[in-house]
Amino acid sequence: MTTTALELHSVSKTFGATKALQGVSMTVERGEVLALLGENGCGKSTLVKVVAGVYDPEPGARMLVDGREVSLPLEAGASRDLGLSFVHQDLGLARPLTVLENLLGGVAERSGSRLRIQWRSEARKARAMLRSYGVDVDPLAVINHLPPVEQALVAIARAAEELKQYRERTGATSSVLVLDEPTVFLPEEEVQFLFDLIRTIVASGASVVFISHDLPAVREIADRVTVLRDGKLAATARMSDVTDAEIVELIVGPAIAKLDAFGHGNVHGDGRPATAPPRVFDRSPGAGLHVTGLRGGQVRGLDLHVAPGEVVGLAGLLGSGAEEVPYLLFGAKQATGGELTLDGTTVPVARQQPATAVGMGLALIPADRRRDAIAPAVSVAENMMLLVVRRFAVRGWLRNRRLRGAADARAETLDVRPRRTDLPVGTLSGGNAQKVVVGKWLEIGPRVLLLHEPTQGVDIAARAEIYRVVRRATEDGMSVVWVSSDFDELATVCDRVVVVSGGVAGAEIPLRDITPEAITAGVYGASTSESTILPTVEQVAR
Numbered sequence: 001m002t003t004t005a006l007e008l009h010s011v012s013k014t015f016g017a018t019k020a021l022q023g024v025s026m027t028v029e030r031g032e033v034l035a036l037l038g039e040n041g042c043g044k045s046t047l048v049k050v051v052a053g054v055y056d057p058e059p060g061a062r063m064l065v066d067g068r069e070v071s072l073p074l075e076a077g078a079s080r081d082l083g084l085s086f087v088h089q090d091l092g093l094a095r096p097l098t099v100l101e102n103l104l105g106g107v108a109e110r111s112g113s114r115l116r117i118q119w120r121s122e123a124r125k126a127r128a129m130l131r132s133y134g135v136d137v138d139p140l141a142v143i144n145h146l147p148p149v150e151q152a153l154v155a156i157a158r159a160a161e162e163l164k165q166y167r168e169r170t171g172a173t174s175s176v177l178v179l180d181e182p183t184v185f186l187p188e189e190e191v192q193f194l195f196d197l198i199r200t201i202v203a204s205g206a207s208v209v210f211i212s213h214d215l216p217a218v219r220e221i222a223d224r225v226t227v228l229r230d231g232k233l234a235a236t237a238r239m240s241d242v243t244d245a246e247i248v249e250l251i252v253g254p255a256i257a258k259l260d261a262f263g264h265g266n267v268h269g270d271g272r273p274a275t276a277p278p279r280v281f282d283r284s285p286g287a288g289l290h291v292t293g294l295r296g297g298q299v300r301g302l303d304l305h306v307a308p309g310e311v312v313g314l315a316g317l318l319g320s321g322a323e324e325v326p327y328l329l330f331g332a333k334q335a336t337g338g339e340l341t342l343d344g345t346t347v348p349v350a351r352q353q354p355a356t357a358v359g360m361g362l363a364l365i366p367a368d369r370r371r372d373a374i375a376p377a378v379s380v381a382e383n384m385m386l387l388v389v390r391r392f393a394v395r396g397w398l399r400n401r402r403l404r405g406a407a408d409a410r411a412e413t414l415d416v417r418p419r420r421t422d423l424p425v426g427t428l429s430g431g432n433a434q435k436v437v438v439g440k441w442l443e444i445g446p447r448v449l450l451l452h453e454p455t456q457g458v459d460i461a462a463r464a465e466i467y468r469v470v471r472r473a474t475e476d477g478m479s480v481v482w483v484s485s486d487f488d489e490l491a492t493v494c495d496r497v498v499v500v501s502g503g504v505a506g507a508e509i510p511l512r513d514i515t516p517e518a519i520t521a522g523v524y525g526a527s528t529s530e531s532t533i534l535p536t537v538e539q540v541a542r
C-alpha cells in the first residue's frame, strides 16, 4: 500500500505571459496536514485548480491518487470520484439557502429526476452528521444568518462528509481535502474551532492540504510544509525540521528586512528595540477625527480620537463591537447615534451614507473585499482609478492613456503583480487584488482611512508594501483607524491601541507598551496596570 494520498509531478501552467506554475512536483501523505505556502501570486490556487480539474496543465504533468496514475487533464467533476474535495475562500455555499439545503445539494444531483426528500428526517441526519464533526449548527438556519466561522465549519464538514462517503462507497483508504485559505475571514480566537474540525477529519482517514499565509496557524496544524516561489517548488520539509524564520525566507527570500515598515521593530512581537523616533501628534480639539457616543450594532456609546497622522488600532473579542466601528463611521452599516467631527466639521453618524463619508474624506477598506470593494470583471486600472475617474475626463472625454499611466504608477508603488493594469482584477491573486483595493482608496487622498483586517490573505512581503504605503499617507496627515484580530499586525503598525469591549472604548495601550502580548492581555481583560494607563499627550509625544 502506498503511503501517498496524492502525487503531482512536473505541473506547469501558463496564462498569456504569466508562467503561473513551472514543473511543480509535490506529494500529500496519508493522514497528514500539509501546508502549502507562498507569496501572493506564486501559484498555489492555480496548482489546486489543476488538481480540481478546473485548469488543464501543460503536457508532461502527472498525477497519482492513492498510488494510481490518473490521466490529465481531469474531466469536470472527476476529482470528486477520485476522493478529492475542495473548500475555497468563498466556501461555495448557496447563502440564501439553509444549511440542510446546502448539504442536500449533491444528493439531488446524484438521485436523478425522482427524488422525494423527507425534510424532517433529513434535518435529523444532517444535525447528527454535523455533530459527528463537532459542529453544532442548526440545519434549518439560513447560511447568510450564520456567523462566518459557522459558515466555514459547515462548508468544511460538508466536504469531509463527501470524502467519508466516497471512502465507504469505494473501499478507498485515503482521500484529500484541500482548504484554500479557510481562516482568512475568521478572527483569531475562532480559528481553533476550525483546527478541531481539521483534526477530526484527519482522524477519520483523510489528508488535508492547508493553504494559508498565517504562519502561527500553519505551525499549529501542519505536519509538513511545501513552499512555492514564483511558480516553482522552493522546498518541502517536516514542520519540526524548519524554524519560522527559515519558512519566511523560503517564501520571500531576504526581502523580510522590508517588513519593518513602521520602524517599531516589533514585527513579530519579539521585543526588538524601536528604530524610529516616536512621532508628535497635534491633539488640539479641532484636529483629526473625534467620535463621541457612537452607537449601532454591538457598539454602545464609543468615544475615539485619532490625531492627524496617527494610526490607532482597535482590538476586541468577537462581539465587542470593534469590527463594526469602521462600517458605522463610513455609513456602510446603519448607526443609531453618535457624532463624528473631522477637522472641525461635525455630522451625526446616523445620517452617514458611504457617499457623504467619501465627501468628508473618509475611506473604508473592508475585510470582505470580494463582496464590498472590487469589480472583478473590470480592469486593474479602472478599479484603481474608480473614485477619481473625473480627474481623467476632459470635456466629457475620458483620457484613457492618462488613467492607465496613473494606475501603472500606483501599481508600481504597491508592487501589484503581474504589473498589468489592463487585466481584470478577477484574474489577480487574492493578495494582489487587495493591493488594488488599497491603491483605489489612497488615490482619493483620504483624511481618514478606516481599515478592517486589511491584510488577511496577503503575504508577508505584500503586507510590508501595504504598511509602507499607509505609513507614507499618514505623513501627509491622514488619520487611520485599524481594526484587526491579528495582534502582531496591530503591534507593528499602530501608534496607539484601544481595547474595545462591551461596545465601548476601554483600556489604551500607548506606543511604548504595544506588544502582541499586551494587546492580548488587554483584550482578555487580564491587562497589567501598565498597559491600561491612558497616555498623556507628553507620553505619546515622547
Ligand SMILES: Nc1ncnc2c1ncn2[C@@H]1O[C@H](COP(=O)(O)OP(=O)(O)OP(=O)(O)O)[C@@H](O)[C@H]1O
Pocket: 015, 018, 019, 020, 038, 039, 040, 041, 042, 043, 044, 045, 046, 047, 417, 418, 427, 428, 429, 430, 431, 432, 457
Ligand atoms: N485565470 C487567470 N488568468 C490570468 N492569469 C491568472 C489566472 N489565474 C491566475 N493567474 C495568474 O497566475 C499567477 C498565480 O496566481 P495564483 O492565484 O495561483 O496565486 P496564489 O499563490 O494562489 O496567490 P494568493 O495567495 O494571492 O491567492 C498570478 O500571477 C495570477 O495573476
